[in-house]
Amino acid sequence: MILARLLLATDFSESSRPALDFAARLARQSGAELHVMHAQDPLLAAAAKEQGYDIAAEAREELERFAAQAPTVAAAIGGRIPQCHVHVGSAVEAILTVARREQANMIVVGAHGMSGAERLIFGSTTEGLLRRSELSVFVVPDRWSPPNPAATDLSGTGPVIVGVDMTETSVVAAREAAWLAALLDTEVILFHVVPELRVLDRWRAHAEAALQANVATATTELERVARGLPAGNVARVQVEAGAVPEAIAEGAERAPKGLLVLGRATRAHGNMTPGTIAYRVLTLAKVPVLMPVQKP
Numbered sequence: 001m002i003l004a005r006l007l008l009a010t011d012f013s014e015s016s017r018p019a020l021d022f023a024a025r026l027a028r029q030s031g032a033e034l035h036v037m038h039a040q041d042p043l044l045a046a047a048a049k050e051q052g053y054d055i056a057a058e059a060r061e062e063l064e065r066f067a068a069q070a071p072t073v074a075a076a077i078g079g080r081i082p083q084c085h086v087h088v089g090s091a092v093e094a095i096l097t098v099a100r101r102e103q104a105n106m107i108v109v110g111a112h113g114m115s116g117a118e119r120l121i122f123g124s125t126t127e128g129l130l131r132r133s134e135l136s137v138f139v140v141p142d143r144w145s146p147p148n149p150a151a152t153d154l155s156g157t158g159p160v161i162v163g164v165d166m167t168e169t170s171v172v173a174a175r176e177a178a179w180l181a182a183l184l185d186t187e188v189i190l191f192h193v194v195p196e197l198r199v200l201d202r203w204r205a206h207a208e209a210a211l212q213a214n215v216a217t218a219t220t221e222l223e224r225v226a227r228g229l230p231a232g233n234v235a236r237v238q239v240e241a242g243a244v245p246e247a248i249a250e251g252a253e254r255a256p257k258g259l260l261v262l263g264r265a266t267r268a269h270g271n272m273t274p275g276t277i278a279y280r281v282l283t284l285a286k287v288p289v290l291m292p293v294q295k296p
Contacts, residue, residue, distance in 0.1 A: 001105070002105070003030040003031075003032045003105050003183075004105055005035060005104045006027050006033065006034055006035065007035045007037060007098060007104040007108070008020055008024075008034065008036045008037070008107075009039070009095045009109050010066065012062060012066050015110055015142040018110065018140050018144040018145070019108055019144075020036070021144075021146065022108060022144060022146075022154075023036075023108040024072050024073040024082070025151075025153050025154045026153075026154060028152050028154075030183055032105070033082075034073070035082060035083045035085060035098070035104065036082045036083070036084050037084070037085040037087060037094070037095065037098045038060075038062075038084075038086050038087075039088075039095060039125075040055065040059050040086055040088045040089075041088075042088050042089055060086045063084045063086060064084050067082055067084065068081055072146075072152060091125040091128070092124075092125055092129055095107060095109075095125070095129060096132065099133070099135055104135060105136075106137070107129060107133060107136070107137045108137075108138045109129060109137065109138070109139060110126070110139075110142060111126060111139050111140060111141045135293065136291060137291045138288055138290050138291075139290075140288045141286055141287065143286070144288055147257040154184055157257055157258070157259060158184055158185075158187065159181070159186050159188065159258050160177045160178075160180050160186060161191050161248075161255060161258055161260050162174050162188065162189070162191065162261040163193075163260070163261070163262050164190050164191065164192050164222060164225060165192065166221050166225075169263040169294045170263045171225055171263075172292060172293075172294040173263030173292050173294075174188070174225055174229065174261075175230070176261060176263075176290065176292035178229040179230075180259065181234075181235075182230070182233060184259075186234075186258075187233075187234040187236065188234065188235040189251075189255075190225055191239075191251050192221075192237075192238070194211060194214045194218055194239060194240070194241045195241075195242075195243070195244055196241050196243070197210060211241055219237060219239050222237035222238075223237055238251070245277045245278075245281045245284060246280075246284065249281050249284035249285050249286075252285055252286070253286055253287075255287075256286070256287065258287055259290060260281070260285055260287050260288070260290070261291075262278045262281060262282075262289060262291055263292060263293075263294060264293055264294070278291075
C-alpha cells in the first residue's frame with residue numbers, strides 16, 4: 001500500500017486531539033500529505049447565511065487554529081499547517097466527499113466520531129464511516145498517547161496485531177498489517193481466538209480435547225497465512241482460547257504500544273459493516289484500530 005494522502009476528520013473537541021496527533025505522526029512516518037477536515041452542519045450553515053454570516057469561513061479559521069495548536073502536527077509536517085477543508089453536509093457524507101475529491105488513501109477518526117457525544121459504542125460518524133467507506137479507516141481511542149512523545153512520528157510503536165479468523169477478509173487484513181508493520185519497523189502478530197465450548201461437566205474432557213484440536217488446526221492455518229506475507233516481514237502466530245472479542249482486546253492491551261488490525265468487506269462481498277465481534281473489539285480496544293477493506 002502507498003499512503004499518499006491521509007484525511008483526518010475532526011469536530012474540534014478535545015477527544016479528537018489524539019486522532020489528530022496520531023494522523024500527523026502517521027503522515028510523517030509514511031511521507032503522506034495530511035488533510036484535516038470539518039463537516040459543517042447544513043442547517044446551521046443555512047441559518048447563518050440567512051443572517052449574512054459566513055460560518056464556513058470562520059469554521060476554516062477555527063480548523064487551522066485547531067491544527068496549529070497541536071505542536072506535533074507542525075513538527076511532523078515541517079512547521080506547515082496541514083491542508084484544511086470545511087464541507088457543508090452530514091458528517092459521513094462530507095467526509096466521504098472530501099476523501100474522494102482529495103484522493104485520500106485512508107481516513108483517521110476518533111473512536112467517538114464527530115458527534116461530540118460519548119456513546120457506549122461509537123459516535124454516529126465513526127459508525128457510519130465503518131459502514132460506508134471504501135477506504136481503510138483508522139479508529140483512534142480518546143486516550144491514545146504516542147509511545148515516544150518526543151518524536152514527531154510513530155517511533156516505538158509495535159507490534160501490529162491482526163485478528164485472523166481464516167476468512168478471505170482477515171487474510172487481506174493480515175497483508176495490510178504486514179504493510180503497516182514494515183512501515184513501523186516492527187513485527188506482525190497473527191492472532192486467532194478459538195471459542196471455548198460450553199458443555200455439561202460430564203462432557204468436559206471431550207470439550208477440552210476438541211479445543212486442543214482446534215488450537216492445533218488454527219496454528220497450522222496461521223502459519224500458512226504468515227508464509228504468504230511479503231518477504232522481509234517478521235511475523236509470529238498466537239492462538240488462544242476464550243471469548244473472541246475480549247481475548248482480542250486483551251491481547252492488544254498486553255502490547256500497549258501496539259496497533260490492532262481488523263478486516264471488513266465492501267458491499268460487493270455482501271456486507272460493508274464490521275461484524276458483531278469487530279464492533280465489540282472496537283468498544284474494548286485501548287489502541288488504535290485499522291479497519292482495511294477487502295475490495296472485489
